[in-house]
Every structure is written in C-alpha cells, then in structure tokens.
Amino acid sequence: MKxxxxxxQKDIDxxxxxxxxxxxxxxxxxxxxxxxxxxxxxxIVVVIFFLAADLPHPFVNSLVPALAFLxxxxxxxxxxxxxxxxx
Numbered sequence: 001m002k003x004x005x006x007x008x009q010k011d012i013d014x015x016x017x018x019x020x021x022x023x024x025x026x027x028x029x030x031x032x033x034x035x036x037x038x039x040x041x042x043x044i045v046v047v048i049f050f051l052a053a054d055l056p057h058p059f060v061n062s063l064v065p066a067l068a069f070l071x072x073x074x075x076x077x078x079x080x081x082x083x084x085x086x087x
Contacts, residue, residue, distance in 0.1 A: 030077075039070040 003011075028034055043066035050058030 035070060035073045038073075039066045042066045042069050 046062040047058050
C-alpha cells in the first residue's frame, strides 16, 4: 500500500516531536541545574550516613563528596574535548 501525503506528514510530525523530546532530555542531562540538584542530594545522603555512623563533623565533611561530584561534572566537558581532539 502506497503511503499518502497525510500519513507521510503524520510520520514526519511524530519524528519531529520525538526529536524535540530527545533534545530536551539531552539538555537536561548536561544542565547545571541537574548537576547542582544531584550534588545537593548527594550532600544530604552523605550527611544522613555520617550522622547515622556518628562520624565527626558530618555537615562539613559531607561537602567533600558533593563538591567532588560537582567538580568532576564541570571538568568532564574539557576532558571530552581533549579526548575527541586526540582521537
């Protein structure tokens, strides 16, 4: 059965909508907002763990893994560019 112009247009519209969703998902994955939210959640989880384990200075010491995560995600694009340039 030969596709009609209407079915072809519908298929194109569906592909464009899927592409918009994929672009939004990609933008979210690399957004600073996402990285900050993950860093905050990491901090909260580590604070809870440190408090439960009765470790010293849980609020200060929990900054280390949260900031390490944030730093690693902020420097990855630089290393990605270097890697792409080399390979």
